[in-house]
Amino acid sequence: MTRLRAAVVGGGIIGTAVARHLAREHGADVTLLEKEDRLAAHQTGHNSGVVHAGLYYEPGSLKATLCRRGVGLLQDFVAQHDIAYDECGKVVVALDDVQAGRLGPLHERAVANGVPGVRLVEGDELREIEPGVAGVRAIHSPRTAIVDFPAVTEALGAELVEAGGAVRLGHEVRSISVRGGGVRVGTTTKGGPGGSEDGGEFALVVACGGLQSDRLAALLGERRDPRIVPFYGDYFVLPREQRPVVRGMVYPVPDPRYPFLGVHVTPRVDGVLTLGPNAFLSLGRESYERGRPVARDVRDVVGYPGFWRFAARNVPAAVRETRTALSSGQFLREAVRYVPGLDVSRAVRGTRGVRAQAMAGDGRLVDDFVITGTDRVVVVRNAPSPGATSALAIAEHIAAEAMRRRSGR
Numbered sequence: 001m002t003r004l005r006a007a008v009v010g011g012g013i014i015g016t017a018v019a020r021h022l023a024r025e026h027g028a029d030v031t032l033l034e035k036e037d038r039l040a041a042h043q044t045g046h047n048s049g050v051v052h053a054g055l056y057y058e059p060g061s062l063k064a065t066l067c068r069r070g071v072g073l074l075q076d077f078v079a080q081h082d083i084a085y086d087e088c089g090k091v092v093v094a095l096d097d098v099q100a101g102r103l104g105p106l107h108e109r110a111v112a113n114g115v116p117g118v119r120l121v122e123g124d125e126l127r128e129i130e131p132g133v134a135g136v137r138a139i140h141s142p143r144t145a146i147v148d149f150p151a152v153t154e155a156l157g158a159e160l161v162e163a164g165g166a167v168r169l170g171h172e173v174r175s176i177s178v179r180g181g182g183v184r185v186g187t188t189t190k191g192g193p194g195g196s197e198d199g200g201e202f203a204l205v206v207a208c209g210g211l212q213s214d215r216l217a218a219l220l221g222e223r224r225d226p227r228i229v230p231f232y233g234d235y236f237v238l239p240r241e242q243r244p245v246v247r248g249m250v251y252p253v254p255d256p257r258y259p260f261l262g263v264h265v266t267p268r269v270d271g272v273l274t275l276g277p278n279a280f281l282s283l284g285r286e287s288y289e290r291g292r293p294v295a296r297d298v299r300d301v302v303g304y305p306g307f308w309r310f311a312a313r314n315v316p317a318a319v320r321e322t323r324t325a326l327s328s329g330q331f332l333r334e335a336v337r338y339v340p341g342l343d344v345s346r347a348v349r350g351t352r353g354v355r356a357q358a359m360a361g362d363g364r365l366v367d368d369f370v371i372t373g374t375d376r377v378v379v380v381r382n383a384p385s386p387g388a389t390s391a392l393a394i395a396e397h398i399a400a401e402a403m404r405r406r407s408g409r
Contacts, residue, residue, distance in 0.1 A: 004028040004406075006204040007185050009173050009216060011039040013149055013391040014383055015208030016156040021395035022206075023163035026403065030165040032157070033187060033199065035172035039157050040150040042286060043210050044388060046353035048235070048266045048274055050249065051085070051145040052386035055092065059112040062369040063386065066397060068114055070390035074147070077392060081155045083148060084269040089248035090144035091126065093135035093338055099253040100137040106254070107139050117142040132245050132341045144249060148269050149388050176205060176219045176377070183376050204402060206378045211285040211356040217372075217379050226358035226366045226382060227304050230285045230297065231260070233277025234325070235350035236332060240271050242343060250338050260317065263324065263334040265342070273342075274350055275335040278324040288352045309363025358382035371398060375405035 004026065008019040011034030022028040034041070051071060057064040078085040094100035103120060110118045118141045121129065126138045157167055168187075175186035185199035209216040214224045250265040260279035267273055281301070284294035301307050311318065324331040332344040358366035358381060369390075370382035378398055387394070 004204060005202050006206065007031045007033060007183075007199070007202040008206045008208060009033050009176075009185070010208035010210060011036070011153075011157070011167070011169070012042060012044040012208065012210055013040060013153045013156070013388050014210075014380060014394055015206070016040075016153050016160065017391040017395035018206050018208060018398055019165055020156045020160040020163065021392075021399050023160050023165040026399060028204075030160065030163075031200070031202075032160060032165065032167045033171045033173055033185070034167070034169050035190075037169050037190070039167070039169075040153040043353065043356060044153055045150045046288065046351050047149065047385075047388060048277070049146045049149055049268055050266060050389075051147050052389045053090070053110075053115045053118070053141045053144045054113040054386070055106065055110040055115055055118065055139065055141055056254065057109070057113060057386075058368070059109060061367075062371075062397075063367070063390070064113045066369065066390040066393040067386045069396070070386070070393035073392035073396075074152070074389065077155070078147060078152065083151050083155065085145055085147045086267075086269055087143055087145040088267055089129075089140065089142040090251060091121075091130055091133060091135075091248065092139040092141075092251045092253055093126070093133055094137045094253050095135055095337065097136065102253050102256070103137055103139055110139065110141070115141060115143070130247055130250065132339050133250055134338060134340055146249075146267060146269050171199070173199065173216065173219075176207070176216065178220075178376055204376060204378075204406070206380075206398060206402070208380045208383075210383070211354060213356065213379065213381050214358075217381060220377055220379065222372070222379065225306070225361050226370065227300070227306060227361075228285065228356050229301055229304070229307055229310075229359045230282040231279045231355045231357050232282035232287070233279055233353045233355060234331070235274045235276035235352070236328075236344070236347040237350040238273040238275065238342070238344065239346055242273050243267060243271055245341050246273070246339055252338065260321065263331060265335055265339055275332065275344070275347065276350075277353060278321055278331060279355070280321045280325040282354050285354060285356075288354065290352075304359075306359050306361045306363050310359060310365070313363065355384065356382075357384065369394070371401070373402065373405070375402070375408070378402055
């Protein structure tokens with residue numbers, strides 16, 4: 001039987017997981033196309049490394065289902081590859097009675113999602129779990145973990161190659177077109193002449209473009225809604241001697257008035273503490289340095305009516321995030337509210353992340369995973385947090401759906 005010839009666009013953790021799954025589990029001849037000179041160059045390599053347990057997500061949603069499945073698959077994978085994985089746990093902390101009142105529904109959602117060991121704790125018990133944390137009440141999720149997602153991605157890529165697949169770095173996809181019985185992919189190579197096409201023709205193409213997902217969809221003639229609107233998140237890093245101040249992660253209670261979570265305290269597997277991220281409109285989809293606007297990306301945002309509708313009804317959130325974006329002191333004080341013993345005098349700026357936030361034309365943020373496709377082309381339109389946590393389960397889901405469609409031809 002002829003092997004399925006497939007291409008996967010995007011070498012983040014989701015794209016690499018999809019490519020590896022197609023090669024190993026379906027015997028496909030897979031080519032992974034990544035425009036950068038390494039895997040995990042964008043969102044995968046610029047996050048806090050949290051393996052989410054499934055606290056926040058609507059029960060029955062793709063996020064909830066694939067998160068829980070993804071955690072189990074990820075645990076097995078890192079154990080096989082001896083990748084550092086630490087179930088340090090997490091507390092979602094209420095500082096006052098108003099915040100405490102929001103914990104009940106959040107706890108019910110976590111229980112409905114099957115989050116292991118999750119429970120509500122009062123102030124005294126919170127101090128037993130996290131002696132350095134202030135708060136009147138909290139949700140404790142003892143199985144929430146941290147991991148090195150770039151290391152996971154590299155290991156996935158190695159397994160792809162072992163299964164006979166190919167990883168083409170420095171290949172940027174410029175065109176995708178369905179032609180007859182196949183899908184033609186045109187790429188340019190870094191340093192090569194503009195417009196040169198050397199991607200090839202495939203029976204199946206899966207686009208996992210993250211920050212560029214709407215543009216990849218547009219290459220196929222799909223609508224660009226939902227549109228990607230990038231939001232950056234800054235992190236501060238504390239010296240390693242600050243690591244013992246907390247045992248695990250410390251998160252604020254989500255405020256339903258605001259679309260983003262707020263600054264939290266997260267240890268990393270390398271032994272340092274990170275503070276952040278905030279969330280503020282980025283002037284470039286891949287601008288990880290301050291003051292690096294990208295004209296095309298700015299035009300895409302300001303010319304999109306959905307962004308202005310979002311902005312009009314989120315003025316309080318914008319004010320809150322502006323404070324942390326403009327003032328390092330305000331940013332750090334947000335963390336100290338929850339962990340008063342933190343010494344932030346030696347905090348330094350860490351890696352900036354850029355979140356690929358899908359936004360609808362009416363200004364709504366698209367919350368769940370969105371995966372569209374046919375028997376020949378699958379496009380991951382939206383895969384926000386817990387996308388990295390869920391990557392192996394997303395790969396299973398995409399492959400199963402693609403094979404189901406192909407068998408029904």
